[in-house]
Amino acid sequence: MTSGTGPTAPLWVGTSWKMTKSLGEARDFARALAGAATPGRWDGVQPFVVPPATAISTVAAVLAGTPVVVGAQNAHWADEGAWTGEISVPQVADAGARLVELGHSERREHFAETDATVNAKVRAVLRHGLRPLVCVGEPASVRAAGGAVPFVTAQVTAALAGVPRSEDVLVAYEPVWAIGDGGRPATPEDVAPVCAALRAELGDQVPLLYGGSVHRGNALELLEVAGVGGLFVGRGAWDVRDLIALLDLAAGSRGR
């Protein structure tokens, strides 16, 4: 599959389950997704699922042999050691993760994630041959003050300091005000200027995903924003039927 951001590059479309799903629910979801992943169905799309750490190995085992990439929601910058409660990149890789989400706004807000720790984690993920999926996005107050573009550009510059802008790195633009319950779904007009600035900052290799209140109804218009090469979905894909529908929509958009 061709990588990068050109017209034939895959559209990355996937979901983080955040802190939801039992092992049984995770297994059922993965089985349904594996069953739907018939050859050719999602050509042009790179599906991915990011379970909680408890379910990575279960989900990876069910999805082995399918095109679906399994990820982790976080990983520490150190390979091992006295870091109670943390999980290392080698450990999530051992469990079957091939991608690591980093810097989500919920982690920045509640768990003291900073641009510096995100950068250290990006380097660790790349050192072990996995893909970082770096989340950036401005809070509502910053947008209201007209500062979204410089804020988000600074976040991505810091997160990727010293890191080659290659296709191994993924970035998700997720405005904080658009995420989660109570989030306001963004319009293409909201998103376009920031995506244009990020595209200029990232060059032509790093895929740029959009996330925040994405659902079946707005997925296509957000995918059509210039520079956007994928979707990172929370609640709108926690039911496997919704993720399958979103993957079908993305594949269909490639066929048009």
Ligand code: PGA
């Ligand atoms: P949401 O979450 O789709 O539930 O708004 C998106 C995200 O946090 O990535």
